[in-house]
Amino acid sequence: MSPEQDGVVKLAKDLEGINLHNVPNPVKERRKKSSKRKIIPTSSLIRPSSQQKNGYLEGSPEFTRVPYTSFLHTSIRSFPTKSPTDIFYESKEVALFTDNQLYVAARKDVVPNLKKDISHLYESPLLEARKLKALYLGHDLFANIDELVPMTIAELDTIAPCISYIEDWRLNNPGKPFKIGKKFTVVTTRHHIVDLTMHLFDRRNKQKSLIATYMGNGFISLSRNPKYDHKMSKVGIYSSDPNIKKICYSGFELENCLTENTKNSGSSDSKCPVFSIVEGKLSEDIGLLMRCEMDAFNPVSKTNTELKCFGPLSMQNSNHRKKLLKTWIQTGLLPNSDIMIGLRDSYSGQLLDIQWYSRDALFRKFNHPGLPLNKKEMNYNAKVAVEWCNHCIKSTCDLVEANISHYNCNKPEPFEVNIDPNGTIIITKLNIIPRNVEIFKT
Ligand SMILES: [Mn+2]
Numbered sequence: 001m002s003p004e005q006d007g008v009v010k011l012a013k014d015l016e017g018i019n020l021h022n023v024p025n026p027v028k029e030r031r032k033k034s035s036k037r038k039i040i041p042t043s044s045l046i047r048p049s050s051q052q053k054n055g056y057l058e059g060s061p062e063f064t065r066v067p068y069t070s071f072l073h074t075s076i077r078s079f080p081t082k083s084p085t086d087i088f089y090e091s092k093e094v095a096l097f098t099d100n101q102l103y104v105a106a107r108k109d110v111v112p113n114l115k116k117d118i119s120h121l122y123e124s125p126l127l128e129a130r131k132l133k134a135l136y137l138g139h140d141l142f143a144n145i146d147e148l149v150p151m152t153i154a155e156l157d158t159i160a161p162c163i164s165y166i167e168d169w170r171l172n173n174p175g176k177p178f179k180i181g182k183k184f185t186v187v188t189t190r191h192h193i194v195d196l197t198m199h200l201f202d203r204r205n206k207q208k209s210l211i212a213t214y215m216g217n218g219f220i221s222l223s224r225n226p227k228y229d230h231k232m233s234k235v236g237i238y239s240s241d242p243n244i245k246k247i248c249y250s251g252f253e254l255e256n257c258l259t260e261n262t263k264n265s266g267s268s269d270s271k272c273p274v275f276s277i278v279e280g281k282l283s284e285d286i287g288l289l290m291r292c293e294m295d296a297f298n299p300v301s302k303t304n305t306e307l308k309c310f311g312p313l314s315m316q317n318s319n320h321r322k323k324l325l326k327t328w329i330q331t332g333l334l335p336n337s338d339i340m341i342g343l344r345d346s347y348s349g350q351l352l353d354i355q356w357y358s359r360d361a362l363f364r365k366f367n368h369p370g371l372p373l374n375k376k377e378m379n380y381n382a383k384v385a386v387e388w389c390n391h392c393i394k395s396t397c398d399l400v401e402a403n404i405s406h407y408n409c410n411k412p413e414p415f416e417v418n419i420d421p422n423g424t425i426i427i428t429k430l431n432i433i434p435r436n437v438e439i440f441k442t
Contacts, residue, residue: 068423142349180287
């Protein structure tokens with residue numbers, strides 16, 4: 001588990017039980033049990049029906065919430081034989097960023113490469129795979145826990161790599177406007193998108209909160225809500241509980257164990273994170289510029305490999321299915337990704353097995369009709385997750401659009417975006433730009 005994800009998992013867990021003071025009573029909406037596609041009901045709780053258009057008025061300054069009922073989705077029981085379509089209809093890696101420096105996307109030598117034998121694990125038959133990983137099994141994943149220097153909350157959340165990429169792009173394209181979507185370009189770290197998406201599949205999450213800042217000229221940045229920083233600084237890798245720390249640490253140790261040192265990792269004690277900058281398009285109108293932390297690159301298959309360290313998995317356990325859905329979403333945001341899971345013995349910390357998955361194979365593991373139906377958490381349905389991810393981003397853009405003073409405003413306008421336990425997305429205008437919001441030129 002990378003510190004990036006870990007922070008997110010813990011932050012999400014931590015949002016439990018927090019009530020927002022400025023959010024009106026949530027509209028009680030029952031999720032339909034029907035397996036058919038939903039129909040948009042007019043939500044009379046929002047405004048008089050004479051003014052309604054799909055439950056709200058577009059462009060109206062009073063448009064501050066998107067009710068859950070406007071989310072149309074596939075049946076939670078439907079499992080296509082093929083992995084659901086990608087989250088973006090178009091997406092590409094445009095650059096790499098590490099140690100304050102930008103590199104072209106092809107410079108995979110700055111990414112930790114998988115060790116030679118491990119890089120051959122993909123698609124290798126069982127017997128051969130057994131030989132390839134033999135050397136690594138039994139490795140103590142709790143071994144060097146004292147050497148760990150975790151990323152700070154600010155490092156975890158910075159979009160500096162994206163800003164650096166935009167500036168570089170402008171230098172190379174003088175006079176041209178940088179734009180991914182015709183209307184909006186959302187600049188964000190990957191974990192915010194993963195986090196929004198997982199909201200629907202985690203009943204422990206009471207609500208989700210983010211800062212969306214309209215920077216002008218169609219740029220929207222997403223940042224964490226600093227209101228909850230005090231909670232985040234006590235969880236996950238920052239936790240004082242030695243057992244939680246150990247489990248979080250094992251993810252880092254797995255990365256060290258399976259990858260070669262890169263040139264930039266020798267200089268200091270802690271590994272310098274490497275980010276891929278990804279341009280994704282949700283629609284012609286909405287584009288994203290995303291910072292994705294990378295674990296490893298496979299020089300043989302030429303894929304980005306996401307490394308995960310889990311305890312032994314059982315698909316009868318809904319939390320495990322949730323973890324795999326999260327991994328599937330995460331890897332769906334970075335083009336050309338596959339997954340390698342290191343299974344640890346929770347007590348001794350020994351590495352028990354290393355399993356390789358394509359995204360398709362992973363999808364088939366947690367999404368098939370033979371598994372017990374979990375209605376409360378939308379059956380961890382991957383297709384519904386893709387639809388919900390699209391819905392969240394689109395709704396955020398719609399809400400921002402309806403509440404900004406002007407498309408070409410020259411002063412950043414910050415908003416708090418919350419998703420309540422019922423899945424209603426609510427926007428609140430803020431008077432002050434939170435201190436962690438990174439301002440950039442548009
Ligand atoms: Mn990872």
